[in-house]
Amino acid sequence: MTAWIVLPISLSAFSITGIWIVYAMAVMNHHVCPVENWSYNESCSSEPAKHGYPKSCCTLDDIPLISKCGTYPPESCLFSLIGNVGAFMVVVICFLRYGQLIEQSHSSWVNTTALIIGCTNAAGLVIVGNFQVEYAKYLHYIGACVAFPAGLLFVCLQCVLSYHVAVSVLDFWMAHLRVFLTTVALISLVLSGIFFVQESFLLQHMTAICEWIFVIDILVFYGTFTYEFGAVSNDTLVAALQHSNNRGCKSPGSSSTSTHLNCNPDSIAMI
Template sequence: MPVIIDYGIHLLPIAILILLPATILITYSIAVSLKHVTPTGLPYISDTGTFSPESCIFGQLLNMIGFLIAIFVHTRYNQVKIFNKILNQRSKIYCDRLNLLSLVSGIMSALGLSLVANFQETNVIIIHVIGAYLIFGIGAFYLILQTYFTYKLHIVNSIYIKTSRVIANIIICLSFVLVILGAILAGRNPLELPAHHKWTPGSKGYRWHVISALSEWALAFAFLLYMGSFVSEFRALEWDFPQIKIRIEYEPLLYVGTLNINQPRSEPEYSNDYQNIGGDPFLANKINHVV
């Protein structure tokens, strides 16, 4: 018997939204209580999960979150694939290639989270740094592609969601640059052991460290802001295991030209010109697609 998840995929980004802040809060609290980091020194996120026992919790929960992100990336890939197949006839091949690139970059970002979780900076610093660059660098590229698909394929009609994704992209890119620049100017060499975990206001390069660490925290929560924007969008999706069947319920759109969703596929006529008209119910359509 196939297992059907009926309109519950929106719980996936919600789970990530809950688990990631909870992981950071738990490991930060333990690290401060055991004096592994100093709160006045504003540690990097990974500093709060470097030493035992908080490193065990940090690793376990980040592995789970990385797995959920990989599922999210795969689901989003299929969603974009469906929209591109049905609505985007002018640049379909180009978007398909970008969508495949986004799948690869998204999986790499999820893998980076697992690397950061399992290779602490005091143990295998090079792998830890590579994982961090995969999360934030490749992850930023992945989200830029998702913003492009949002506008190109009109997957969502809400101007607030579209705007929030653009703002999150800007914050992520700027924060990523400030994390690296601040760490360099603070005099912290990420390949030197042991890493500097206990910063104080009197430490050399303290101000630049604060800028770098604040930027990393802003970067992480901007990722969460972007992830949260998918909750309402994923409410229209459905899974049917072992086969992945994604049913997309379109929000009302005004299609200018010859686009007719209900027209037989043997004689398709499409126009790529369409726009949101804000909820006219007679234009609502539901399309089933099996991946």
């Protein structure tokens, strides 16, 4: 068992705890209404709420969407930090999982695609975390449209790979758990998209709840990689780097020789 086993569970614990702290800060600073609030109005009194007390009157601008909670300072600073650190950890997890499957002689287009999609998910998270919806709406929505579908596609591909490499009964149970988590993520994301385009206050609030379910569910899915990461070693990273480099190598007959000269496996093994 190696120290890499801490990485997936750290991503889940850090991100889930972090976004709930952001939510608590946003509620305390009256930037959003509590998630248990279901009463919204077309217009509210301009009288500010007392500090430390929840809003007594809420509009659609106060719906506690995750990105809405991280719009204004000081919580926006923590939200950006969570997005950046979380995205980095996602990339590392995706790369290690990619290398681990290669070590097990399960190199396939599904594994390669999962790596690409996972990195795409991380890129979307960086955009979402650093471009707040109130100040850079279009960039924020682009990031969300990249991060959410990519996150869902990544967990779908990992479900396929989990069944493909399963050997023991425990492996199959983990694959079953991941299918359940993926199903919850799919349902919540679809419902969130459907509710988001509606004008009903009730459905808009349901959008926020579905979004929270989706994000937490995906983070829990990443945490399940703790099950496999006990077997990850430095050789796993070398295998992933070597395989990635070999895919870019050209044959001796290629018109370009610079790429071929840089693809010596011995030099990669020294990393």
